[in-house]
Amino acid sequence: MGDPGETVRQDGAGEGDGLDRLWTPHRLAYIRGENKPADATSGECPFCRVPELDDADGLVVRRGESVYAVLNLYPYAPGHLMVCPYRHIADYTETSPEEAEEMGLLTRQAMTVIRSVSGAGGFNIGMNQGAVAGAGISAHLHQHVVPRWPGDQNFMPIIGRTKTLPELLADTRDLLAAAWSI
Template sequence: MTDETLHQDGIGHPDDLDRLWTPHRMAYIRGENKPADGSSGECPFCRVPGLDDAEGLVVRRGELAFVLLNLYPYAPGHLMVCPYRHIADYTETTDEEAAEIADLTRAAMRTVRATSGAGGFNIGMNQGHVAGAGIAAHLHQHVVPRWPGDQNFMPIIGRTKTLPELLGQTRELLAAAWV
């Protein structure tokens, strides 16, 4: 298809820009991995602990909680800390669960800093659908590494996130370096 054909067909105007396609994001947009309901039988965070670490993208397992890579990361090394127990709200954690979630979060930060030199982190829990939780039925805390200048034109204007390696490679690196 020529530039002239593109213009005539109304498909778009040539602008001499290369395109970065991220078709894997459509699964997230369509909600393909979201539970149909809030039950533990439909929950991916309840299913992951039964998988082997590489398949489930699990970086570290604790007694009451585990750490895994986000399947749809905001940045390279985007981790989530989840209790094994299927609970929706942070106020439902036991003291022991809350302590282990905090300990795993600190260890995740140390590990990501040691392996990638992250300059900072966004850490948080979106509680409920109205607060932006993609999977509101199972508590999970995001640990998102940040670097100077990482919010350049790609996510803001291009609405694209670039990741320098496959998730499996990132999982292997972080699991091997866990501190």
């Protein structure tokens, strides 16, 4: 390629924008909304199906009594996981006292485990409640635990418009599951 500011044809159709491409075709399923529940039907829900799989296939890193921790298939950062109740509920106000308590416990444990294996410097933790609040899967409650490091919002996502994930999800799952202790 030429200079970054130079107009470059990427595919022969129209004028290019001069940006390099890292192809991530696996994300097309996410963009198309595949495997997202259409409504509140638990049988259509990936968060209901995951616990029925073995841990490695489902990317489950920890199972509790009423909630579990699972890696995000479309992570914002390495180690990005979610804490989900087994029960198909949409809103945090619907949790039982046991579910709410265990969500907090697994979130706290996830932070400890992720720090121990990756040296994360901080975390973004949160729930998007409802589609209008940004929940990609609004029919099943889930809390995001996103590890952060100094400088992780560097030129790659901001200027390079690229996210880098240096580890395969299966390897991240194995690492976190092995390090998790109560």
